[in-house]
Amino acid sequence: MQGEKNLKQIADKVLKFSTAEETEVLLFVGNNSLTRFANNQIHQNVAWHDLGISIRIVNDKKIGVASTNAFDDESLKKLVDKAIELAKLQKPDKYFISLPDKNKIPKVKNIIYDAKEDELARGVYTVIKKAKINKLTASGAYANDNSEMAVANSRGVWAYHAGSSCNLSTIILGKSSSGFAADVARKVKGVDAEKVANIAIKKTLDSTEPQDIDPGEYEVILEPQAVSEMLAFFQWYGPNARIYHEQASCLSGQMGKQVFGENITIIDDPFHPDIFPMPFDYEGQPKKKLTIVQNGILKNIAYDSYYANIYKKKNTGHALPAPNTMGPIPLHLYIKPGNKTRKDMIKSVKRGLLVTRLWYVRVLNPKTLNVTGMTRDGTFLIENGKIVKPVKNLRFNQSIPKALNNVVSIENKLTRLASFEGELVNLMPTLHIKKWQFSSGTLF
């Protein structure tokens, strides 16, 4: 790890090298290792280290961005010159006012945990051993990511954060079925490899020899992983100031209006006690809890400094790295829990499907947020409140806003889910949705 002092020295040096009106420095450090397994053996075991820098230069509202991973003085000076040269050739952006000012960053604990190679391999072996006992085949990955990020600018911003994650995920394969499970924690000791193995193995065994089922409209119980996969595109195309104001979001023009069912509250909270906190965005601006939808009513969307300036709104601290052509994105969304246990939710279904995961979800139309995708790693038929049999995977075509207007009940707890890489985690409950459109089946 580089540490805050070292990164600050680099940032200060680059700011001194710059003759531009305004300069922003973004530094990122990664120390990562990943042990990947398949067919009940480790087949990839890798480690990589990188230190990178990206700078944004502003002269007369003309912006240039350049990046490198070379840190000798000559390379850093060249980097500054390159960004200045780019800015010179730019056209002025009339909507750009300035880089953001210094704002107080909430304090969070920086936790770094550098796992030993053997620790990851041991966790993997736990999963493999259990799979073998059950005559199943384990695959998956155990990643240890350690990252540092720092942002500085010529208006006085300095922000530094360091964090780690240990993320074990597995898919256990049977002859006719598969099951998924994952766990994520700051340190290896927080990851329960036995539990991960047991959940995935149970899913695999329970979904052995799945039966054909006709596509059509079903009630569904979406487990937290499936809810997360559904909401990923809402996160990008929904409460994003750029897309919202382009009139291309399903939420465009709906501020203060009922957009989802009254039982839906969606919050972006980078400080939730069950996730790994992130105190600032890629412009070094403080993050804070933001209620996007409250009891179905659209309350807020995400802004960064650029879009806050254009639309005269408060910056909510959701900037991505420059140059950002995606818009500001809330990266810590969760749906407020309800009052039912998952068991009770299943009990209340007359005829429907229990879905473990969604797969390859893609947007058909960003405006209506119609998405398509497949079920994966355990899909089950529920009849009269009981799981009666595993079924083959199905393709769905579903509008997310329609689904969130048809939520019957929400689980009373949130499950922590990891992204496949990095420190980002999110929280999701199980959802019982009254209508979900399946359009075709597949052969397994």
Add this chain to the structure above:
Amino acid sequence: MRMLKLAEEILDKIPKVEYADVRIVDQENEDIATKDGIVEALASGHSLGYNVRVLHHEVWGFAASNDFSAKGIDATIKKAMEIANSSAKYKTTDVALDSQKSITASYKTPIKEDPFKVPLEEKIDLLLKADQAQKVSPKIVISQSTYQANKERKYFVSSNGSKIDQEIIWTGVGIEASAVSGAEFQNRSYPNSFRGQNQTQGFELVRELELEKHGGRVAKEAVDLLSADLCPSGEFDLILDGNQLALQIHESCGHAVELDRALGYEASYAGTSFLTPEKLFNFQYGSPIVNLTADATIPHGLGTFGYDDEGTKAQRTYLVKKGIFQDYITSRETSVELQKINPKYKKNSNGTVRASSWSRLPMIRMTNINLEPGGEEGTGKGWKLKDLIADTKYGIFMSTNRSWSIDDKRYNFQFGTEIGWEIKNGKLGRMLKNPTYQGITPQFWNSCDAICGRPEWTVWGTPNCGKGQPSQVMYTGHGASPARFRKVKIGVVNW
């Protein structure tokens, strides 16, 4: 060659192992994006680093760093060795590699005009003009143009004695107009969606495509789509334009023939493949006119190079010949494994292993996966698109991808395109919005009864192919010309 020498010095420091290779990768990129007359992104990037891959105790160890100091190199080698030692404790099988002769070679993408030497002002001006050309109606709410250029210098040395340096250059450019009316949102792109056309060419590609000339047309089509009829639902004949067929090939053939997937090595993330090894040489993947190749040697292909990242020479391989499944895309390790599983298989690696950067482990990646054009040996008649339409009584012609999704064994797929046209009695009729089609891969390819010929065949670039953990985004190519598929499930979505 300074970098090649440095790579050799790193290799020399590696303790005695069964096999080792070192790659130094120096990547440079330039990105420009405009939106509504503003240059939204103007960025230049550079990344330099190296990796050490060792085969020790018959297992792999891999470590990568951008620290070229003696201490940094020692630490990286040590890490790779530690990783191999740690993996060895839990190994159940031994890694074996195919035989490979020592190679000393250089390769450089042949280009006419270095994109990094074209003045930035000129590029910005060209993109802004293309952006402006899209403003044909107040209903156009977003006009965009994008440009990217990439230069990758790779220096590979191995304990086999190989020394290879390569310079790969690729360029991409495109425009996209979005129109809105009430709840209706439509977009049109040129020459393709999702960052346009990308090829291993220089700036000549950008000049050839004449973006500004097409800006008004695509914008008008986006506006017209707002009031177009919805694509009908049913089982109809389908003609896919080359730019859509390229992604169809990518998803339903390219990923399905990755041998690491078929052997289960990608099961934990992207999934497996229905093309399991016992299907080799006997499975009817498509109709007899369907011939699919992996060809890393074709001019301009985004997956064209000299040598892969294991030092294997770029090749052309038939994956599907006259409809029968013939081969996978393979690596040095998996080709040996396949020979053990299916003794009829006798080949070494067909040279498809690449890594997205110095920090990533090389893995099997698509090169240029192509549907061979009609009119050539074993591919049936070489149709012209206009004749193919004239030969179709009722059907839909779809162009330019809008959405894509496929299951984790590559059977059930669904694609949406930006635009469609109804074909009635051999004539192209009304414009259709929101076209989609679904199918099961082998059924779909077995319904292919006509493929257009070489004059309408283009190598489309797919610069955003994701695979692996940690994730690697790779640039791949797909040669395709328009083709017809009989009785396809169309218009399945309830809008």
